[in-house]
Amino acid sequence: MKLTPHEVYDLLVSEDKILELQGQIKFYLGDVSIIVKQKDVVGNIMQEWLQGWLDHKGIAYALSDNSQMPPDFYLDPDNRTTGLLEVKAFNRSASPGFDIADFRMYVDEIVSKPYMLDVDYLIFGYDMSDSGVVTIQDVWIQKVWEITRRMKDWPINLQIKDKVVHKIRPAVWYSTSRVDYNVFKTLEDFISALDHTVYQNPDTKDRSGTWLVRFLDAYENHYGVRLDIPRWHDVSDDYVCSKHIEYSRVATGVVQKKEKNR
Numbered sequence: 001m002k003l004t005p006h007e008v009y010d011l012l013v014s015e016d017k018i019l020e021l022q023g024q025i026k027f028y029l030g031d032v033s034i035i036v037k038q039k040d041v042v043g044n045i046m047q048e049w050l051q052g053w054l055d056h057k058g059i060a061y062a063l064s065d066n067s068q069m070p071p072d073f074y075l076d077p078d079n080r081t082t083g084l085l086e087v088k089a090f091n092r093s094a095s096p097g098f099d100i101a102d103f104r105m106y107v108d109e110i111v112s113k114p115y116m117l118d119v120d121y122l123i124f125g126y127d128m129s130d131s132g133v134v135t136i137q138d139v140w141i142q143k144v145w146e147i148t149r150r151m152k153d154w155p156i157n158l159q160i161k162d163k164v165v166h167k168i169r170p171a172v173w174y175s176t177s178r179v180d181y182n183v184f185k186t187l188e189d190f191i192s193a194l195d196h197t198v199y200q201n202p203d204t205k206d207r208s209g210t211w212l213v214r215f216l217d218a219y220e221n222h223y224g225v226r227l228d229i230p231r232w233h234d235v236s237d238d239y240v241c242s243k244h245i246e247y248s249r250v251a252t253g254v255v256q257k258k259e260k261n262r
Contacts, residue, residue: 002060002076005085005120009141011057023134035132039091042126042134043098046089047072050122061085069101069109070119081222084119088170092125092137099167100144103158106168107198107211114219117187121147125174140174145190147173149181150239154200155193155232157181165201182239188227189235191215196232 003011012018025036025045054061054073062077064070075083090096100106110116125138140147149171151157159167171183184190191212199208212229220226 001058002083004083005075005122006141008054008059008075008085009120009122009139012053013139016053018136018139021136024132025134037128037130037132039126039128042128043089043091046124046126047087050087069105070116070121081113081115082118084116086119086121087124088121089124089126092127095172096123096147096170098170099159100148100170101168103156103165103168103197103201104204107194107204110194111211111215111218114215114222117144117219119144123147138174142173143187145184145187147171147183148190149179149183150193150236151181155196155236158197165197165203176241180241182241184239188229189238191227192229192232192235195229 025041027034027036051061051063051073060075060077062074062080064072064074070086071084072087073085074080075085088096088098090098101109121140121142121144123140123142124136125140126134127137128134147170148168149157154160157169157171158165159169171181172179173183176182184193195208195212195215198204198211204211216227216229
């Protein structure tokens with residue numbers, strides 16, 4: 001049977017009640033069998049577990065042949081422009097540590113395949129006890145702009161090594177208590193941030209003059225809709241958390257100076 005990503009989510013949470021289940025990861029070699037107690041192993045296994053679950057439920061899917069880019073599963077094997085599902089998992093007691101995609105590959109991909117923006121991210125927040133018991137604490141189904149944010153010096157949260165841009169990194173989308181930057185509110189603002197990052201990144205700046213137009217043309221050809229993308233400088237302040245602004249004012253002495261001038 002064919003299900004949409006949201007129907008898969010509902011089946012996992014409402015019918016199979018994944019938030020109430022417990023599991024363990026076991027490994028054996030020869031006569032020796034162990035229960036795995038390393039938390040970082042769980043994230044790598046959840047995609048394989050979900051594939052087994054899809055098989056068990058008789059849910060149709062095809063696997064992606066590109067492990068570097070979303071999605072992991074095509075839930076409509078006959079039409080690989082819809083039903084796109086990417087699986088992510090992270091230790092719920094820490095911040096999300098997974099990668100969303102390689103930046104350069106992603107900005108090229110959505111120009112040639114704009115429907116990749118419609119990927120649904122099925123995200124598991126897990127816990128593992130000292131005895132190796134695995135439980136799922138939270139499950140989300142989100143679009144890419146709902147799990148990404150800006151950073152201080154870049155419009156997109158990025159992994160940067162030796163001044164070279166590598167991966168797009170996630171936000172803490174499920175909390176507002178300890179974050180400096182808000183997640184994107186709309187697809188249009190997310191595209192605006194990508195466009196400005198293409199310009200700002202030395203490795204992609206040479207294509208920045210045409211990247212947005214090529215993306216808009218491809219999106220319109222596929223969906224029949226011409227997106228209206230704001231300039232990044234017009235919306236960038238919307239994604240700085242008010243708590244971060246207040247902290248920055250205090251840290252730089254702005255608040256104290258104002259009080260002295262009264």
